[in-house]
Structures are given as C-alpha cells and as structure tokens.
Amino acid sequence: xxxxxxxxxxxxxxxAGAQIARGAVQAIHKVAEGKHAEGLWKFAGGLVAPIIGAGxxxxxxxxxxLAAAKSLRTRINGKIGRTQISN
Numbered sequence: 001x002x003x004x005x006x007x008x009x010x011x012x013x014x015x016a017g018a019q020i021a022r023g024a025v026q027a028i029h030k031v032a033e034g035k036h037a038e039g040l041w042k043f044a045g046g047l048v049a050p051i052i053g054a055g056x057x058x059x060x061x062x063x064x065x066l067a068a069a070k071s072l073r074t075r076i077n078g079k080i081g082r083t084q085i086s087n
C-alpha cells in the first residue's frame with residue numbers, strides 16, 4: 001500500500017472514530033441526566049456524522065472544481081480571443 005493511501009486510511013479512520021466516540025460520550029451524558037431519548041439521538045448523530053462530513057467535503061470539492069474550471073475556461077477563451085484578433 002502506498003504511503004499516501006495509508007495516510008488517507010489512517011486519517012479517515014481517526015476522524016470518523018473521533019466523531020462516533022464524541023456522539024457516544026454525548027449520549028452517555030444525556031442518559032446520565034435522565035434524558036434517554038436525547039441520548040439516543042446524540043448516539044445516532046455520532047454514527048452519521050462521518051457520512052455528513054464526507055458529503056460536505058465532497059460538495060465543497062465539487063464547488064471548487066467548478067470554480068477552477070470556470071477560471072480556466074475564461075483564461076483560455078481570453079487567450080484564444082487575443083490570438084484571433086492579432087492575426
């Protein structure tokens with residue numbers, strides 16, 4: 001396995017694990033306060049947090065890729081336009 005792939009796997013595992021553990025700790029806190037239903041929701045929230053986080057990152061990546069493509073298109077169109085005018 002390549003070093004980059006190992007890094008991605010470890011970083012992703014640690015991040016997701018921390019989010020799930022945080023949800024579990026919040027759930028225990030709510031149950032200790034006698035708020036069992038809220039505890040269940042906190043636990044469920046911890047389980048889905050990695051998925052939501054990944055979705056947010058992918059949406060951000062898509063938005064940035066689109067912005068980069070628009071900038072490149074504008075730059076390329078500008079160069080083509082200048083070349084055609086100067087000929």
